[in-house]
Amino acid sequence: MLKIAIIGYGKMGHQVESVATERGHKIVLTIDNNNLNDLTTENLKMADVAIEFTSPETAYKNVKKCFEAGIPVVCGTTGWNNQLEELIKVAQKGENTFFYASNFSIGVNIFFKITRYASTLIERFGSYSPEITEIHHTQKIDAPSGTAISIANILADELSNYNGWTLKPETSDEKIPIEAIREGTVPGTHIVNFNSEIDSITLKHEAKSRRGFAFGAVMAAEFIHGRKGFFNMDDLLKLD
Template sequence: MGKTIEQIATQRGHQISHIIDVNNAQDLQTITKGDTDVVIEFTQPESAFENVKYCVENQIPIVCGTTGWLEKRPTIEQICQEKKSAFFYASNYSIGVNIFFRINQILAKMMNPYAQYEVSIEEIHHTEKKDAPSGTAITLAEGIIENLERKKGWKLAENTVDQITITALREPNVAGTHTVFYESEIDTIEIKHIAHSRQGFALGAVLAAEWLKDKQGVFGMNDLLGF
């Protein structure tokens, strides 16, 4: 993901000030708001919080796409407000996926009167993805819960009456496939998004970084896209 972001950012005329991975993680402490306009953070759940925390504490705008650490997100948002910094988070930066999110919300609202339809979510990702379910699947579940009164939460591969079942599959060379099912005894309705590569995610992250520069506050894709 980092290599794809670097390629797209360079193609769009940006200069990369730092590239940090597991081999030089300590170099994060050398980044300042004087030499870097925006940081784009795609790492792992165990490192994301400290990476983001350093940036918001030092008023370096940061775009984060790492999932699996969001129980600590309120802390980051509080620090961001206190330091008058800028934090942009999305579970998925693809323009197509964010349109899919909106369609998912609309469909859930339409299905609210029809209790005979049981809703579930399936997500498929590459075998290197560590967290499950994906942040995208969780965002889909949250969009359903906001609009479908009979669902109060979600469970991973568990079938309960008031919870949305999410099935997480890991297969080689899958960029990301998400499907929402509404099933009854009579028929099935489904909506699906299939990512053909990581290009869409990386481009969206770069667009978010361009948009975030010189801003203050906590933002997401709805702000970028004007939804």
């Protein structure tokens, strides 16, 4: 049984609470905008691990607070990649424990592997142009999604004609176009399309609810307990 602090008690925080409780863990602290003053070192020390799903503006500060309190932290907040790199480097020194994933869904991580393999085949022919479409609920703050960026990085790794991504309607020959669509309550859909003049190949992952993300985050919390350093879904799922 783990004692868990939930930082960000919104849509994901509530799902994490539900999954963690079902798996026999205890929630000892929940933080949202209404009780920010409770996010103290003393309170964090009551927990074995913190799980953070807040906003791009607040994730850096929250993860750092966990480092300062010596508490392992699992973070899934997207849209703060520049500052994230700094904290990954800090954790890699081995004194803190940090698990980050732009997408905690097991299915999406399988999708990442399939996309990489598809790209290695596409690279042999050179006649296909890649395109990514992501669809999320209208409350999502960042665009494109962290998951779409992860997919673009995989494509750019494998496809020698591309070296990054661009958010549509902007276009550039060397950048993989990402279309970000916001509609209804969609939990997260990602589509990779490889287009040629004669055909197209489409890969698609569609989350049916947020539960898969919460399940992965709780699994990550169980995984990092007792470990030091930086970890991601490759360490947890060992899909290679």
